[in-house]
Amino acid sequence: xxxxxxxxxxxxxxxxxxxxxxxxxxxxxxxxxxxxxxxxxxxxxxxxxxxxxxxxxxxxxxxxxxxxxxxxxxxxxxxxxxxxxxxxxxxxxxxxxxxxxxxxxxxxxxxxxxxxxxxxxxxxxxxxxxxxxxxxxxxxxxxxxxxxxxxxxxxxxxxxxxxxxxxxxxxxxxxxxxxxxxxxxxxxxxxxxxxxxxxxxxxxxxxxxxxxxxxxxxxxxxxxxxxxxxxxxxxxxxxxxxxxxxxxxxxxxxxx
Amino acid sequence: xxxxxxxxxxxxxxxxxxxxxxxxxxxxxxxxxxxxxxxxxxxxxxxxxxxxxxxxxxxxxxxxxxxxxxxxxxxxxxxxxxxxxxxxxxxxxxxxxxxxxxxxxxxxxxxxxxxxxxxxxxxxxxxxxxxxxxxxxxxxxxxxxxxxxxxxxxxxxxxxxxxxxxxxxxxxxxxxxxxxxxxxxxxxxxxxxxxxxxxxxxxxxxxxxxxxxxxxxxxxxxxxxxxxxxxxxxxxx
Ligand code: HEM
Ligand code: FES
Numbered sequence: 001x002x003x004x005x006x007x008x009x010x011x012x013x014x015x016x017x018x019x020x021x022x023x024x025x026x027x028x029x030x031x032x033x034x035x036x037x038x039x040x041x042x043x044x045x046x047x048x049x050x051x052x053x054x055x056x057x058x059x060x061x062x063x064x065x066x067x068x069x070x071x072x073x074x075x076x077x078x079x080x081x082x083x084x085x086x087x088x089x090x091x092x093x094x095x096x097x098x099x100x101x102x103x104x105x106x107x108x109x110x111x112x113x114x115x116x117x118x119x120x121x122x123x124x125x126x127x128x129x130x131x132x133x134x135x136x137x138x139x140x141x142x143x144x145x146x147x148x149x150x151x152x153x154x155x156x157x158x159x160x161x162x163x164x165x166x167x168x169x170x171x172x173x174x175x176x177x178x179x180x181x182x183x184x185x186x187x188x189x190x191x192x193x194x195x196x197x198x199x200x201x202x203x204x205x206x207x208x209x210x211x212x213x214x215x216x217x218x219x220x221x222x223x224x225x226x227x228x229x230x231x232x233x234x235x236x237x238x239x240x241x242x243x244x245x246x247x248x249x250x251x252x253x254x255x256x
Numbered sequence: 257x258x259x260x261x262x263x264x265x266x267x268x269x270x271x272x273x274x275x276x277x278x279x280x281x282x283x284x285x286x287x288x289x290x291x292x293x294x295x296x297x298x299x300x301x302x303x304x305x306x307x308x309x310x311x312x313x314x315x316x317x318x319x320x321x322x323x324x325x326x327x328x329x330x331x332x333x334x335x336x337x338x339x340x341x342x343x344x345x346x347x348x349x350x351x352x353x354x355x356x357x358x359x360x361x362x363x364x365x366x367x368x369x370x371x372x373x374x375x376x377x378x379x380x381x382x383x384x385x386x387x388x389x390x391x392x393x394x395x396x397x398x399x400x401x402x403x404x405x406x407x408x409x410x411x412x413x414x415x416x417x418x419x420x421x422x423x424x425x426x427x428x429x430x431x432x433x434x435x436x437x438x439x440x441x442x443x444x445x446x447x448x449x450x451x452x453x454x455x456x457x458x459x460x461x462x463x464x465x466x467x468x469x470x471x472x473x474x475x476x477x478x479x480x481x482x483x484x485x486x487x488x489x490x491x492x493x
């Protein structure tokens with residue numbers, strides 16, 4: 001089948017993005033989206049043109065490297081699917097697809113569809129960890145975890161940090177990402193002692209990175225390839241209010 | 257961790273600095289305003305009483321000099337809430353716009369949720385309407401207001417002022433428009449305030465959303481019925 005692409009291209013972060021039209025005439029419906037872009041790039045290289053830069057690594061939906069906007073939807077139209085796991089059978093012959101990078105003040109564009117997501121790493125560095133003395137692995141089931149907490153934590157831990165939530169959010173907010181990390185760590189006994197400090201540090205860091213905040217619209221949950229739900233954001237809000245109102249306050253220096 | 261004494265004022269400022277703090281302020285002030293909207297509607301529905309002086313008696317009760325301090329306190333409290341609600345919403349809106357300086361060529365909105373996306377428009381229009389509404393029926397700078405003897409003191413003739421006011425199609429039209437927007441504001445706002453303060457439940461949140469929608473629609477219909485009844489001539493002075 002034939003696919004028409006309109007790709008937002010820019011040499012570097014400072015350059016003005018321009019939509020460029022490409023045709024890929026020989027797309028097989030069994031190709032993944034990234035394979036279709038590979039075909040386009042082979043063609044561009046053969047013609048001596050600059051290939052389209054895009055991010056990818058595992059190509060099996062687990063690393064979180066790939067992703068771009070496809071017709072205004074992060075990772076394209078298929079719910080619960082990363083771009084690398086999206087297959088061309090989702091589309092029809094002659095479809096026109098607009099490809100754009102994640103756009104957010106916190107994600108500077110590196111080139112074409114590649115953005116720098118280190119802001120998410122800095123959110124993790126601010127609070128997305130637990131401080132435990134390492135040593136021998138504890139015995140299995142030595143620390144009892146309530147079934148529901150384990151389930152909710154596991155669901156949140158599915159987050160691969162791809163940044164689709166930020167890209168789709170009308171406010172370019174990282175709330176779903178932060179909520180996922182806070183639920184993943186905070187609901188388990190190992191992560192509970194630092195729950196107050198963690199949420200305060202992450203919320204402050206998000207502001208410093210220039211992410212927006214949540215207005216409870218739900219676009220993030222609609223496009224999340226791991227189908228993380230909005231209730232992790234409620235959990236973040238609750239943790240933050242708890243830390244600020246009932247917490248000891250000494251950590252509220254971070255909250256600027 | 258250093259143990260610098262953190263004064264309550266510092267904590268309050270630090271709390272408000274954070275977007276989640278601002279959202280909590282919006283949720284609490286929104287709840288107060290929502291409570292006021294409900295109370296105000298219940299007051300207004302007395303206009304349908306078979307006793308045409310019923311609503312004037314209620315007005316006389318509110319305007320009784322003996323209740324002056326309570327009235328002043330209630331008004332001040334509501335104004336402070338409105339001020340905080342508007343300030344926080346504008347600050348968040350500006351921050352959120354700055355978070356995406358370069359927009360998309362093409363963007364799909366999933367879910368559509370018109371009510372949620374238009375909060376920053378429904379809010380200010382409702383605010384502008386409330387200003388007009390107070391000038392009209394409290395201050396009296398739009399149409400001359402009638403007063404009646406409320407025992408020892410003069411109190412507004414609400415029955416007359418409301419009905420003659422709404423017989424003007426422009427006044428009634430602006431009212432209906434503003435109430436429709438209030439309806440969309442509350443359609444999103446009533447559930448959103450729960451999410452903002454961290455109340456969410458896999459089973460009850462979907463029900464809460466339905467309840468919020470129903471609540472917003474009932475409030476809107478109740479309010480809109482009054483100008484409609486005046487225009488149609490069902491309510492007469
Ligand atoms: C009768 C008057 C009003 C009522 C009952 C009301 C109620 C509410 C409620 C319950 C919320 C949800 C809060 C939350 O999500 O935590 C809300 C949000 C909001 N209100 Fe109002 N409001 C009123 C007037 C206004 C006015 C005058 C403005 C003018 C700027 C405004 C702007 C907003 C905005 C922008 C939001 C969304 C905030 C966000 O999601 O970040 N509202 N309102
Ligand atoms: S390339 Fe790893 S998730 Fe898509």
